[in-house]
Amino acid sequence: AQSVSQHNHHVILSEAASLELGCNYSYGGTVNLFWYVQYPGQHLQLLLKYFSGDPLVKGIKGFEAEFIKSKFSFNLRKPSVQWSDTAEYFCAASPYGNNRLAFGKGNQVVVIP
Amino acid sequence: DTAVSQTPKYLVTQMGNDKSIKCEQNLGHDTMYWYKQDSKKFLKIMFSYNNKELIINETVPNRFSPKSPDKAHLNLHINSLELGDSAVYFCASSQGSGTYEQYFGPGTRLTVT
Numbered sequence: 001a002q003s004v005s006q007h008n009h010h011v012i013l014s015e016a017a018s019l020e021l022g023c024n025y026s027y028g029g030t031v032n033l034f035w036y037v038q039y040p041g042q043h044l045q046l047l048l049k050y051f052s053g054d055p056l057v058k059g060i061k062g063f064e065a066e067f068i069k070s071k072f073s074f075n076l077r078k079p080s081v082q083w084s085d086t087a088e089y090f091c092a093a094s095p096y097g098n099n100r101l102a103f104g105k106g107n108q109v110v111v112i113p
Numbered sequence: 114d115t116a117v118s119q120t121p122k123y124l125v126t127q128m129g130n131d132k133s134i135k136c137e138q139n140l141g142h143d144t145m146y147w148y149k150q151d152s153k154k155f156l157k158i159m160f161s162y163n164n165k166e167l168i169i170n171e172t173v174p175n176r177f178s179p180k181s182p183d184k185a186h187l188n189l190h191i192n193s194l195e196l197g198d199s200a201v202y203f204c205a206s207s208q209g210s211g212t213y214e215q216y217f218g219p220g221t222r223l224t225v226t
Contacts (some may be wrong), residue, residue, distance in 0.1 A: 086153075099210045103157070
């Protein structure tokens with residue numbers, strides 16, 4: 001079964017710092033990849049997704065992610081974070097053409113003003 | 114104009130009781146899901162319905178029974194509640210059962226005492 005791993009569960013950084021969250025998946029075939037964000041007390045919202053094409057994906061709120069097939073990775077980046085980026089970030093993957101999403105355990109990001 | 118809505122938002126009940134959570138989506142999607150988020154924020158898929166037909170049924174105790182009266186609704190009934198059922202339950206929907214992003218509801222926090 002596919003699995004998704006995220007490292008550095010707790011991340012604390014100051015405003016204007018750069019953020020990078022790692023995500024690795026274990027699935028040999030073609031995959032769909034997602035990053036979701038959960039702000040405190042809110043539901044999950046899609047930040048960005050990768051289905052095919054350009055491996056550098058731009059999402060909402062200045063986030064981007066890069067799909068590196070050889071490394072089975074889909075890392076999330078933001079060059080300069082704001083206090084409002086404090087949230088839980090989840091990477092998810094599903095086999096291409098399949099809706100069975102597997103989530104990573106999430107990264108809790110706290111941005112200090 | 115909420116896309117995916119759930120009721121109730123909070124549910125506190127005693128062990129052994131039976132309870133239901135309702136989910137409705139107004140996006141015109143034909144696939145709906147139930148996820149469980151445990152105390153460590155780990156999200157796991159439980160069920161998925163496509164056009165009222167069950168297509169994903171993960172290893173979930175048979176005390177959990179989903180019901181989809183129509184494409185826009187997916188309810189979750191839980192019998193004989195146990196302490197370990199305490200979690201946040203998220204409903205989601207997608208346009209189809211293949212390569213589509215999923216839209217999540219606000220969640221229902223279930224506490225079993």
